[in-house]
Amino acid sequence: MTAASKVLVIGGGFSGMSAAIMMARGGIAVDLAEIDPGWRSYGAGISLHGATLRAFRTLGVLDRFCETGAVTDGLVIRKPHDDEVITRIPTPPAPGVDLPGNAAIMRPALAAILSQATREAGVNVRLGCSFAGIVQDADGVDVSFADGSSARYDAVIGADGLYSATRQALMPDAPSPRFMGQAVWRAELPTPEGVDTLNMWLGRGVKAGINPVGQGRSYIFLTEDKPENDWIDESELLPRMQALLARFPSPILSGVSAGLSTDSRLIYRPLEGMLLPQPWSVGRLMLIGDAVHATTPHLGAGACIGMEDGITIAEELLARASVAGAFAAHEARRWERCRMVVENSARLSEIEITGGDQSEHNAIMGRSVVALTQAI
Known part of the structure; x- marks a missing residue:
């Protein structure tokens, strides 16, 4: 019994x-439409929470990730003047995954792992x-494509990111992403001596x-407070990043x-966020990932909750008798967890910008890390 074929x-x-991946492995016929003919993934590194490793295990790609990326233990906070270690914060593993709770990989490498698994499925x-x-x-969805073709589906999943064209088509009055007052700079580099896990x-x-x-x-990231979301020309990236490091x-x-x-x-990217109020679906069309809950990277969990969305929507479509029932169950499972990540990340950003209470910052980080280890 499945809600969709x-x-x-x-x-x-x-x-x-x-x-x-999850729907195809469960026996659902899946078309994936990607607007980029090169299926490219831009960016430098991406930091991942232990819960993301659990998602990789479910997706069947954990071994491939471990061969290519890095799994390390803990977060080291250093003094900005002489690198003296201030504190070491443990990163506990997610239950059922016998690996430490900190990981990272280059974005194009992770995209290659998942695209291979997608085709294999x-x-x-x-x-x-x-x-x-x-x-x-009432019975299905007719989709016409830009190349003139068309097809009919039992359900459509919109996973086209922060500026989702699917969201715009389904929910034209939905709130737009908002600039969070910070930007992040990233670059790739040889791992410095003495750095064996995440250092900040x-x-x-x-x-x-x-x-x-x-x-x-390794990759380095710099989170900079910025009152305006201004454009940075590519020729300015290196000198401006070095000025920040100075x-x-x-x-x-x-x-x-x-x-x-x-x-x-x-890489330079302004930080934007959005939490779309429920419902995240319109009839037989459901939005997932950044299309409904885009977050800043302060908890290292944006990719995690997006991949979890993909897993849970597949599980519910495979377990339920109707698309409506599957969508309702998916949203019930996802709302509180995704809200927590988006709102806690936004609060961490606000504390950094305003020079707020560091103890509150640490407490939010601690609560969020524990919450992310919980089952989805």
Whole structure:
């Protein structure tokens, strides 16, 4: 008994691929439409919570991740002047996963792992494909595509990200993502000596972190307070990132700055967030991932909750007799967890910007880490 025999997933990111993999393995015929003909994933490294490793295990890609990425234990907070260790914060494993609770990988490497698993699951991947129209009735959904083709589905899953075209089509009055007053800079580098897990330095108006991503490589991130969401030209990325690093006399960060170049995969991204009020579905169409709960990276859980969305929507469609019942069960499972991540991440950002209570910051981090280890 399944609620659907044929499903369309719009968007080939982490959330969409997770949904497609799980549905296809359960026997649902899945089309995945990805607008980018190269199915590319941009960005440098991505930090992951232990709960993400649990999602990888469910998706059947944990071994591949461990071969390519890095799994480490704990968070080290250092003084910004001399690198002296202030504290070490444990990162507990998620139940059922015999691995520490901190991990990282390069985004393109993770995308390659999941895209391979998507094809292996038997998903019909349509690259360079976007929808042109969606019309649903009581029994199904008719989708027309930009290439002139069309197909009918029992359900459609919109997983096309922060600026989701599916959301705009389904919910034109939905709130827009909002700029959070911070931006993040990222770059790839050789792992500095003495850095064997996630290390962070807290400064005034800027926070730095280095996380190993495997194979002797790491990525650095700089979270900068920014009152305006201004455009940064690509030619300015290197000097502006080095100027931010110059705020830290840290020997480790000074060495990193000296080694950066235009070949370091420099990335700049304003931080935006959004929590779409329920319902997340309209009839037989459901939104998942960043299309409904985009979060800042302060908890390292954005990719995690998106992939969990993909897993739970597949589980519910495979277990329920109706699409409506599956969608309702999915939303009931996901709302509180996703709300917690989005709102707690936003509060951490606010505390950093305003110079708020560090004890509150630490308490939110601690509660959130524990909550993320709970079953989904």
